[in-house]
Amino acid sequence: MQPMSEDGLVRSDAGWFDTARRRRIGLPEAIYAPGKAETDLVALIEQSLASGEPTIVTRVERELAERLVDRFDLRPYPALERRAPMVALAGNPVPSSSLERVGLVGILAAGTSDRPVAAEAACVIETLGHRTRFVLDCGVAALARSVRAMEEVADADVVVVVAGFEGALASVVGGSMAQPLIAVPTSTGYGAARGGETALWAMLATCAQGVCVVGVDNGFGAGCAAVRIVGAAGRNA
Structure with missing residues (x-):
C-alpha cells in the first residue's frame, strides 16, 4: 500500500481509495463487493479502516461476510444470524x-x-x-x-x-x-x-x-x- 497523497488518495494493487471524500461531500467512499476478488476486498477494507474514515462495504454474500467479520472489526447489516443472502458491513462509525x-x-x-x-x-x-x-x-x-x-x-x-x-x-x-x-x-x-x-x-x-x-x-x-x-x-x- 502506498502512503496517502495530499488529495487523500491511497493506492494499492486493489485500486485507489478516496479517504478525503467525506470532507468534500459529507459521505465516505464505500466498497461495492460484487465482482471483486476476496483478496481485493480485504485490501480495500484495510485501506479504509487504516484511514480512520467510516468503512462501508455493500452487497457482500453472507459466507464471505462471515469471513470478513471474523477478520476485521466490522458490524453486519442485517445480523449474520438472520442468514440473509446479502449483507452490508460497517466499521469506524462516526461518533x-x-x-x-x-x-x-x-x-x-x-x-x-x-x-x-x-x-x-x-x-x-x-x-x-x-x-x-x-x-x-x-x-x-x-x-x-x-x-x-x-x-x-x-x-x-x-x-x-x-x-x-x-x-x-x-x-x-x-x-x-x-x-x-x-x-x-x-x-x-x-x-x-x-x-x-x-x-x-x-x-x-x-x-x-x-x-x-x-x-x-x-x-x-x-x-x-x-x-x-x-x-x-x-x-x-
Whole structure:
C-alpha cells in the first residue's frame, strides 16, 4: 500500500481509495463487493479502516461476510444470524457526539424479504452517526400495519420506504406524512413484479407529491440521500 497523497488518495494493487471524500461531500467512499476478488476486498477494507474514515462495504454474500467479520472489526447489516443472502458491513462509525445535529431516520420495510435492502440503508445512516427507527413488515396488504408504522416514525426527520411487488407503500406514506420521503423499490415479488421494475415505475409515477426514488435494491443510495437531507437540516438550523 502506498502512503496517502495530499488529495487523500491511497493506492494499492486493489485500486485507489478516496479517504478525503467525506470532507468534500459529507459521505465516505464505500466498497461495492460484487465482482471483486476476496483478496481485493480485504485490501480495500484495510485501506479504509487504516484511514480512520467510516468503512462501508455493500452487497457482500453472507459466507464471505462471515469471513470478513471474523477478520476485521466490522458490524453486519442485517445480523449474520438472520442468514440473509446479502449483507452490508460497517466499521469506524462516526461518533454521534462529533455531529452538530444527530438526525432520526425512519425506515419502513414493506415485507420481511425487503430487510436486506432496508438494512443497507440503516448501515449507511448509523455508520455516519445518525439514528434509525426500523419498522418491518408494514406493507399495504394489511393497511392497519402501514398506519401503525407511520405513527411509529412520526417524529423522524426523514422517512425511507422500502417495498417490492407494486411498491404501493411509498404512495401511502407519501400521501400521509410531511417528512422528506425516499422510496426504494426492491426486486421482491412474483411474475409481473419483474425484478423490481414494476415497483420502480409505480414509485416514479406516484401521485404523492415530492417523493424521491432511488434505483432497485439501492438501500445504499437511500441511506446516503437521507444523510444529506439530515445534514442540510443541521446546517440550516
